[in-house]
Amino acid sequence: MQETKIPRHIAFIMDGNGRWAKKRLLPRKAGHREGVAALRRMTDECEKAGVGMVSFYAFSTENWTRPQEEIDALFKMVKEFADKYLDEYVKRGLRIMFMGDLTKLPPETVESLKKIMISAKDNKGMIVNLALNYGGRDEIVRAVNKIISAGVREVDRQVLSDCMYTAGLPDPDVIVRSSGEKRLSNFMLWQAAYSELIFLDEYWPDFDAAVFKKILEEYSKRDRRYGNVRRTD
Ligand code: FPP
Secondary structure, eight states, X not given: OOOOOOOSEEEEEOOOHHHHHHHTTOOHHHHHHHXXXXXXXXXXXXXXHTOSEEEEEEEETTGGGSOHHHHHHHXXXXXXXXXXXXXXXXXXXOEEEEESOGGGSOHHHHHHHHHHHHHTTTOOSOEEEEEEEEOHHHHHHHHHHHHHHTTOOOOOHHHHHTTSTTTTSOOOSEEEEOTTOOXXXXXXXXXXXXXXXXXXXXXXXXXXXXXXXXXXXXXXXOOOOTTSOOTTO
């Protein structure tokens, strides 16, 4: 029997909320609402399994081209999520972090996120990382600009890593994307160098304990070699 390997860091590209809703003749907003429920389920599953860090791609730098009504609804949901559940996560000892340019988000959403960041700062549990107005290329450009501003004249991988949102944290061992699309869509480009990629057909709102089990099984089968030869060769 295959031994179950638990990733230190698992990252989710949450896709298919719109299609999930369309299939049920519901508005896209209903899909996102179920998407939030799936995010909570996956957070619980990760914590139970002993994962150290979980990242969710909630809003990309490209998502601003969506209808304004959908954008407004999404940020309202993020605020509600922060007010209602993140607080509970903080009490459970989870660490909460955000990556992306939060300055473009509605001020009331940022206010709620900031409160959470402050109250979770001394926690020691699993890290929940939400990518909001995040783009992998923007993150790299931001890192380079930070380096230039600091007057550094020569860089190496470590210097760049230290300027990413995830400085000091593990790269994702596995990135999971829902709903059948097979691409990274500008997610964690720097950190994904050696991540296992798992693409599942299920729409994001359908992610539950059974899907999570399937992810761990698939991940456990992968032979991670980091450019090395197979360990048994
Ligand atoms: C992709 O589905 C999903 C998104 C762009 C948004 C994901 C957001 C959430 C799950 C909720 C908000 C997040 C938090 C942190 C509370 P899609 O709309 O592109 O689906 P489609 O490709 O089927 O249209």
